[in-house]
Amino acid sequence: MSKGFGPGALEACPAPHARVGFSGGDGEFRRIVIRGTLLELVTFGFYRFWLATNIRRHLWTNTSVEEDALEYTGTGRELLIGFLFALTILIPIYLASFAISIEAERWKAFAGLPFGVAYYGFWQFAIYRARRYRLTRTLWRGVRFWMTGSGWAYMARALGWTLLTVLTLGIAYPWREAALERYKLGHTFYGDLPGRFEGDGWVFFKRGWRLWLLLLGLFGFILVYVLALRNYVALSIFAVPIAVGSFFLLCFIYPAFKAVEWKWWAEGLRFGDASRDVRFASNLRPGALATNFWNMIGVCILVVIVAIFTMIGINIVFAVLQPWLLLPARYAVITCYLATVVVLGVVWRIYMGQRVWKIVVSSISLENLAAVDHVVAKSKAASAIGEGLADSLDVAGF
Amino acid sequence: MSRGSSNSDAGSREPSSSAGEGSFPALYLDGLTNQKHRVTVVPSASLDITGDGVSVAAWCYDDIRRADGPHGVLRLRNAAAAEFARLEVSEPTAQAWLQDLCKRLDGEGAAGHVSTARIVAWSLAAAASLLAVIWFGVPIIAAQLTGLVPLSWEKRLGEATDTQVRAIFGGRSCASAEGGAALTKLVSTLQAAAGLPIPLQPVVLDSSVANAFALPGGKIYILNGLIGKAESPDELAGLLAHELGHVAHRDGLRRLIQDSGTGFFAGLLLGDVTGGAMLASAGRVALRAAYSRETEANADRYAIALMEKLGRSPKPMGDLLLRISDPEKDNPLSIFATHPLREDRLAMLAAAARAPTGTPLLLFGEWRALKAICE
Numbered sequence: 171m172s173k174g175f176g177p178g179a180l181e182a183c184p185a186p187h188a189r190v191g192f193s194g195g196d197g198e199f200r201r202i203v204i205r206g207t208l209l210e211l212v213t214f215g216f217y218r219f220w221l222a223t224n225i226r227r228h229l230w231t232n233t234s235v236e237e238d239a240l241e242y243t244g245t246g247r248e249l250l251i252g253f254l255f256a257l258t259i260l261i262p263i264y265l266a267s268f269a270i271s272i273e274a275e276r277w278k279a280f281a282g283l284p285f286g287v288a289y290y291g292f293w294q295f296a297i298y299r300a301r302r303y304r305l306t307r308t309l310w311r312g313v314r315f316w317m318t319g320s321g322w323a324y325m326a327r328a329l330g331w332t333l334l335t336v337l338t339l340g341i342a343y344p345w346r347e348a349a350l351e352r353y354k355l356g357h358t359f360y361g362d363l364p365g366r367f368e369g370d371g372w373v374f375f376k377r378g379w380r381l382w383l384l385l386l387g388l389f390g391f392i393l394v395y396v397l398a399l400r401n402y403v404a405l406s407i408f409a410v411p412i413a414v415g416s417f418f419l420l421c422f423i424y425p426a427f428k429a430v431e432w433k434w435w436a437e438g439l440r441f442g443d444a445s446r447d448v449r450f451a452s453n454l455r456p457g458a459l460a461t462n463f464w465n466m467i468g469v470c471i472l473v474v475i476v477a478i479f480t481m482i483g484i485n486i487v488f489a490v491l492q493p494w495l496l497l498p499a500r501y502a503v504i505t506c507y508l509a510t511v512v513v514l515g516v517v518w519r520i521y522m523g524q525r526v527w528k529i530v531v532s533s534i535s536l537e538n539l540a541a542v543d544h545v546v547a548k549s550k551a552a553s554a555i556g557e558g559l560a561d562s563l564d565v566a567g568f
Numbered sequence: 569m570s571r572g573s574s575n576s577d578a579g580s581r582e583p584s585s586s587a588g589e590g591s592f593p594a595l596y597l598d599g600l601t602n603q604k605h606r607v608t609v610v611p612s613a614s615l616d617i618t619g620d621g622v623s624v625a626a627w628c629y630d631d632i633r634r635a636d637g638p639h640g641v642l643r644l645r646n647a648a649a650a651e652f653a654r655l656e657v658s659e660p661t662a663q664a665w666l667q668d669l670c671k672r673l674d675g676e677g678a679a680g681h682v683s684t685a686r687i688v689a690w691s692l693a694a695a696a697s698l699l700a701v702i703w704f705g706v707p708i709i710a711a712q713l714t715g716l717v718p719l720s721w722e723k724r725l726g727e728a729t730d731t732q733v734r735a736i737f738g739g740r741s742c743a744s745a746e747g748g749a750a751l752t753k754l755v756s757t758l759q760a761a762a763g764l765p766i767p768l769q770p771v772v773l774d775s776s777v778a779n780a781f782a783l784p785g786g787k788i789y790i791l792n793g794l795i796g797k798a799e800s801p802d803e804l805a806g807l808l809a810h811e812l813g814h815v816a817h818r819d820g821l822r823r824l825i826q827d828s829g830t831g832f833f834a835g836l837l838l839g840d841v842t843g844g845a846m847l848a849s850a851g852r853v854a855l856r857a858a859y860s861r862e863t864e865a866n867a868d869r870y871a872i873a874l875m876e877k878l879g880r881s882p883k884p885m886g887d888l889l890l891r892i893s894d895p896e897k898d899n900p901l902s903i904f905a906t907h908p909l910r911e912d913r914l915a916m917l918a919a920a921a922r923a924p925t926g927t928p929l930l931l932f933g934e935w936r937a938l939k940a941i942c943e
Contacts, residue, residue: 193639209684213691220682227679231636238604239638241654246682261832311604312597312652361602545602547652 187451187535192528194232199524202228203516211512219253220246225519226304229527235310236539243314244307252303263292287329294328295321301354310360313547319357327353340382344434345371351435360441361545369438378430381423388419425463429456432530442541454533462529466521470514477510592662596624599650609655609662611669617655625649632670633678642666647677702833710826714818719766719785722821726785733789737775742792747772747941750934754801755788757929758809761877764816770808774942778892782811784820792942797892801930804938805878806871806885806917813870819863868913872920879926886917
C-alpha cells in the first residue's frame, strides 16, 4: 500500500468492477408464465418444454455482463427430443425399480431403500447433464460455454457426499456443495477459458452454522416433544401452534440460508488461469431474499383464502338454492381446486424463479473482466439429443 | 427485440446504396472470438459489414435471422455464417430498415420461431394416442402379462403387500383353534368344489371393518367385522367364493400391472404440470373403478357358479352385502367407488336364488366357533 506517485501507479489502480445487471420486466415475465401455463393445460403438459425455453430466453437475454447480454440458444424441440430419449432410459429403470421394490419389500427393514438411492443417483446425474445442456446453450459475446466431465462420475461424488451429509446431520453440507461445484465448474469452459470453483466449505460453514443450529434445534424440539408426549390428546392440543410456529421459523431460515449460499457460491466462481482470472463478487445480504420470499408467502396465502371462500361460496349457492345439483357443485369445487394449484404454480415460478434470479444476478460484480478478452471459441458440437437427455427430469427449472 | 419502438420516420428514409449515407454503426461478433468489433454496416446488395475501412463480412438479407437480444437492441445472426456470429444494432431507424430489408428475419431458425398452433395440434394428437393406449392398450397388455407371470412371483407379491395390509388394519390375526378349523373347512370345501390349483391362505384380521379381499397369490383376508355381520355360513361362503373368483382370475396381479402401466403413461402425458399429479391420480381412480366394475361382476358370476355347484343359494351373499353397505347409487362420487353398484349386484344374486339342496357348509357348532374366532 505505498502512497508513491511513481510510474506505474496508474496501472496498479484496479479496473472498476464490471456489473452484472438484470433488465427484465416483471410484467413481461408474468405474461410469459401465465400464457405458458394456460398452453400447458391445453396441450396436456406438452407445452412445458417451450415454456421452460421461453423462461430461460427471458432470463438470459435480460442478464447482461458489462452491457453485453447473454443469449439462450436452446429450443423447446430439443427438450422434447431429449425427453423422448430419456424415456428409453427411464422405462427400463421404471420396470427394474418396480421389480426391485417388490423384492425389497420382503426384506422389510430396508424396503424401498435401493430404489430410493437409485432414483436419487439418477437425479444427480440429471442435474449434471441439465447444467451441461444449459451451459452449452449459453452465449456471451458470441462465444458459448461448454462442459466436459461425466454425469456418472458426478453422480458417484454426489452419492458419497450426500451420505456423509446425512450421517453428520448436515454439517458436511458446505463441503459437499464445494466439492460438487468444484467438479462442475472444473469441467466448465468459456471458449478456451477454463472455469474453476474456489468456494471454501469452511467459509460457507462459518456463515451458515447459526441457521443450521436453528434448524437442528427446531427438529430436535419437535422430536423430543413427540417422544416425550406419547399421549395423543396432549400432542394434538399444541400441534397447531407448533406447526404454525415451525412454518414461520422455516420461512425465516430458508431465504436467509439461500442468500448465504448464493453469495458464497458466486464468490467462488473463477474463469481463467489462477494468475489472471475473472473473479466474481456478490454483495448479497443475508436478508436479501427474505422480502421476496415473504411476498410469495403472502400471495400464496391470499390465493388460498380466495380459493377457500370461492369453494365455500359455490357450496352455499348450490346447496341452498339448488340442493338437487350436487354433482355440478362438486365439479365446480374440483375445478376451483385445480385452478388454485395452477395459480400457485405460476406464483412459484415468478417468485422462486425470476425474482430470485434478478436479486442474485444483480448482486454480482466481476473483477478483472479483462481476463476474458480475446477468448477463442472452442467447443465440441454438443448433440442436442445427448444434452437434452436428462433435462426431461428438470425442465421446469431455470 | 423492440419491433414496436421504431421511429415514426422509419418508412420515409430509404437505405441508400452508396456507403456513408445509409450506413449505421453496429457491434459485430464473429463467433470465433469474443472480441467486439465496432463496425459500420452498409446496406447494399447485401449487408456489408466494415470495420476500420476493411470489409469484415457481407450478409445476404435472406440469411439474416433475429436472435434473442436485450431491450432496444436488434441482435442478428446469419443462417449461412458461423453459428454464433452476431450483429447488434441499437439505432432505432437502422432497426426499422433491417426489418424491412430482411424478409426472413423471423423465419425458420429465428429466435422464438415456434408455431404455437402446431405444438397444440401435435400435443393433442399425442395425448389422444396416449389416452387410447391407457384405455385400450394397457388392459390388454396387463391381461397378457398376468398370464406370463409365474405363480411363485405372484405369491411373492402377495407377501410383499401383506405387511402393508396388516399395517392398515392392525396387525393382529385371529386363530382360535376351533374357529380356525371351521374356516379351513369352509375354505377347503369351496376350493375343492372350484378345483382351484392355487393354495389358499385365509387370514382373519381383528378389525371392526366389515370387508374381505384377496391379494395376489391366494392370500384371502377376512376382517372380523364381516364375520360379525354374517348371520349364516352361506352368507360368508358366498363372499369367500367371490374372493376365490378374484384369486382364480388373478385380478390382484392384473390390477397391479394395470395400475403401474396407467400411472406410467399418465405421468408421460402430464409430466410436471402443476396439479398434473392430482389429475392423473383422479383419472386413475376413475379408470380403475371402471375396470373393477367388470372384475367384480366376474367374481360375482364365479361365486354364483361355485355356490350352485355346492348346492347352496348365492342369495344370502346379497343379504350380507345389503347389511354391510350404505346406499351407493345416490353417491355423486360413485364413479370413484371401487365396487360395482349394489343394486346391480343384488339383482344378479337374487336372480340366481335357489333352494339349498347340498349339505350345509358348516355345522352349527363350527359356525359358532368361527363367529368367535377373534375372542
